Amino acid sequence: MNAPAEIRAVKAEEGESRYFNRELSWLAFNRRVLEEAGNVAHPLLERLRFLSISGSNLDEFFSVRVAGLKEQQLEGVEQHSYDGQTPAQQLDLISAEADALIADQQASWVELSGLLAEAGVAVVTANALSGADREWLATYLAEQILPVLTPQAIDPSHPFPFVPHLGYALVFAMVDPADGEEVSEVLMIPASVPRFIRLPGKASRYLAIDEALGAHLDLLFPGFDLIGAGAFRVLRDTDLEIEDDAEDLVRHFRSAIKQRRRGRVIRLEFASGTPQSLEALCREGLDAEHALIAEYSGFIGISDLGQLVDREDRPALKFAPYTPRFPERIKEHGGDCFAAIRAKDIVIHHPYESFDVVVAFLRQAASDPDVVAIKQTLYRAGKQSAIVDALVAAAENGKSVTAVVELKARFDEEQNILWASRLERAGVQVVYGFTQWKTHAKVSMVVRREGGAFRTYCHFGTGNYHPTTARIYTDLSFFTASKRAARDAAKLFNFISGYVPPKGLELLAMSPVNLREKLSGWIDSEIANAKAGKPAAIWAKMNSLVDPGIIEKLYEASEAGVKIELIIRGICCLKPGIPGMSTNIRVKSIVGRFLEHSRVWCFANGARLPHRKARLFISSADWMPRNLDRRVEIAVPLENPTVHAQVLDQVMVANLIDNEQSWSLDRTGAYTRVLPGKKPFNLHTYFMTNPSLSGRGQALEGKKVPKLRLEQGG
Missing domain, CATH: 3.30.1840.10 (Polyphosphate kinase middle domain)
Structure with missing residues (x-):
């Protein structure tokens, strides 16, 4: 597959844009996903899964992003994108890049289908069927398929x-x-x-329905x-x-x-x-x-190839199964989540550590007679939700339960309406939040009676309360009994349910209230430190970087001497490494077995990273206009030394030194796969084989977690 030489930020004759085009940057991300289908380090069926994912990604891109541009074009809207393109210009560029991507998807399918056939999983043509096959197929179609067709x-x-x-x-x-x-x-x-x-017989032979x-x-x-x-x-x-x-x-x-x-x-x-x-x-x-018209010389509906992956029970052709760890610290407290959190803040690193601990936290709250109230945001919860079950049980046990159900979670709207109905029937107070803003913050709050007073336990997450994605997305769950966190969480829920503006936030930064202002201020502090001759650096990990205001602030920091390392999995509109604009900014993207989803922001604060003095935050927000201006989001500082060290010295350093799943973005928009060199390092393998710092417990104290160094990855 031939990757395009660059993401075209603007037409060549314009050439002055300070940003990459958002849509073309997304297509470049999906190409990186597609490239994993050609990665010989992956088992064959996993390569086919990556191909399928690239297909479903592209389907959503057309039905959401391209649909929006097409509507603007048809209505004569000439609104320019941040990089100076009209809707019509963007559609032309998208069409060329998408066509090239689709051609490479088809080429990938040809290659993989041949390799799979050699491995014993064959997709055959009707011409290759024997007489017995045809006879069986006629009966199967008549009995199992034709009654469904009209x-x-x-x-x-x-x-x-x-x-x-x-x-x-x-x-x-x-x-x-x-x-x-x-x-x-x-x-x-x-x-x-x-x-x-699937045709009869021991061999895995498949025939397309058409x-x-x-x-x-x-x-x-x-x-x-x-x-x-x-x-x-x-x-x-x-x-x-x-x-x-x-x-x-x-x-x-x-x-x-x-x-x-x-x-x-x-x-x-x-x-x-x-x-x-x-x-x-x-x-x-x-x-x-x-409509946009396309003609395919190969397989239509690449996303449907995932059905072959799901139907084939071939362990040798898939990733070795991985069982997430349950945090030892909670086990040491007899499974009492509240006792473990009360003793010390804890971070759970999904999917390496089990999402079951989040479920256990709420189940314990539901059955604990001392728990008086639970408040919970729900953005995406999945079709089988233990979280919803726990909230229902809590309400039925007489707890005061409030659930903020976000109806505007794209493609989950219908499921969320069903969850809301079930929760209301159980006696849960269901709140739908703001009409114009999505509630994207991931927060759970449990109020418990202890020693004649109330203590509040909070969970803040970078990912959704979704049991399926929690097994394949890397996210962080932070548990704390901090009084400041409790007071801020209460203000967050009052803001959503009662439109009460959150005054005097002590710990959290919240959009659309003050997150943009706070983020700009943290960057300004690094600029001031650089100008004063102090160490100044920013490390940030997120899914997308689009917001022009924040990009300009990063450009300013770069030229003031702040060293900026960005780990952006998907869309990146910032142009790195341009003299006089972004000299000190480096951008990488990680695409591998797990989908990098956590948002982590780190500001050096006058020290050389990584350092215990650094300001460190986890967040539900990417740096996009929608997250900073049109969604309810939070950023949570991590202050406990063990938690701070886990996220900064483990998670962030591992992401920076990974060289087996990483791509480097250059000033032209080209992504180049990083070569492992003499010191290969795979962050997913590292976290699958090493316990976390904050959740490891005394039983594992004798097992040293390998200390990571920035130069380790070569």
Whole structure:
């Protein structure tokens, strides 16, 4: 696969932008994901999983980001992006880069399908089937598949069927020999029908559903002659329009979700060889006049290849299973989370340490007779949520329980409405937060009666209360019994539930209240230290860096002499290493077995990093306008020495010295894979094999955690 030489920040003749284009930077990130499909260090099925993920990522990109730009273009909006592009210019650039990415996805599938066949997992064609295979397939289709399918003729009395977002369908031109009349047929493949059929026998052989149906059209259209055939896939605009003056937010979202299913067609993908007449029929029937049209010579719907990964039980072709550790410190307190937190602050590093400790914290709160109240934010909780179960149990046990359920969590809106209904039925006070802002902060607060007074225990997280993503996302969970944290957390919940402005925050920084101001101030402090000749440095880890105000502040710090190390997994609009602008800024991206998701910010504070004097924060926020201005987010300082050392000296240093999963961003926008050299270091392997500092407990004190040094990774 050939990576593009650079991310084009602006057209060549303009060439003065101080930022990379956001959309092209995202495409560059998805290319890094795709490159992992070619990484021979990964098992074959994991490589296929990366290919599938790159496909689902691209689908979402088209249905959200491209859909927004397309709408601006159609409405004649000439709003320029931060790098100076109009919507039309961005769509042109996106189209070129996306087409190249899609071509490389297809090339990757060709390569991987061949390697998988050699390893005993074959995707075969209908032409390769034996007589016995064909006989079995005909019976299977007739009994298991055809009852689910509904061929639909297209004529004045049979309008073109609705095809949902990500819908896949076959289209045929047929003729009835009895009267010579032509008929067009559309055959939707419902989501309940798998894209691949496993053929009988010990060998793992799969046949794509379109191949299977194409080989037995006589079952679908007996007596008809085939003139032409094709396949297509639909991507729709999936963004929701939220009305600020909605009288009933839940009812509004239920209506908006229904409307989203029928959103404008943004992209229409055809299989190569689909007759022009059938393509025209589909475009007209789907009202896709303004849609982006693409023709595929390979497999349509790369994201569906993940079904092969899930169905194949081949341990040798997948990552070795990993079982997260449960923190020893909590075990030493007999599983009493409150006793362990009361003794000392603790950080849990997911997925290396189990998300079960967060669940245990809430389950203990639900059953503890001394707990009087629980307050909890829920952004994404998944379809099977032990967190929701614990909150329901707490309410049923007579606790005062408040849940802030965010209805605007994209693609989880419907699930969150269901959770909200269940929580309300159990007696939980459900709050939906602000209409115009998303509540993205991850906070849990438990109030417990102890010794005639109340003590509050808090959990602050960088990730969602989601049991599935907690196994594959790297995130940090911070538990504390700090009185300052408790008072600030209470103000946060009062802000969301009662619109009470949080005055006099003691520990937390909160957006949209003061987080932008605080962040700028911390950067200013480093600038002042650099100008005074003191050590000055910033280390920051996040998913995306987009905000132009913060980027300009980082540019200012760089030119004042502040050494800046940024670990940005996804979008980065900042241009590093440009003399006179960003001389002292380095940017890297890490893409590997786990998805880097934690947000950590570190400011040297007059010391040489890493150092115990450094200001250190974990956060729910990326450095994007939406996080700083249009969401409820928090940044939490880590002050306990052990916790501080774990996050700064372990987590951040490991991220900086990783050289087996890292990419370096240069001034042109090109990402280059870092070479391990003589001292290979993989941060995911390191954390899978070493206990954390704050959660390790006395039982592990004799086992030294290897001390990391910045020069260790070479």
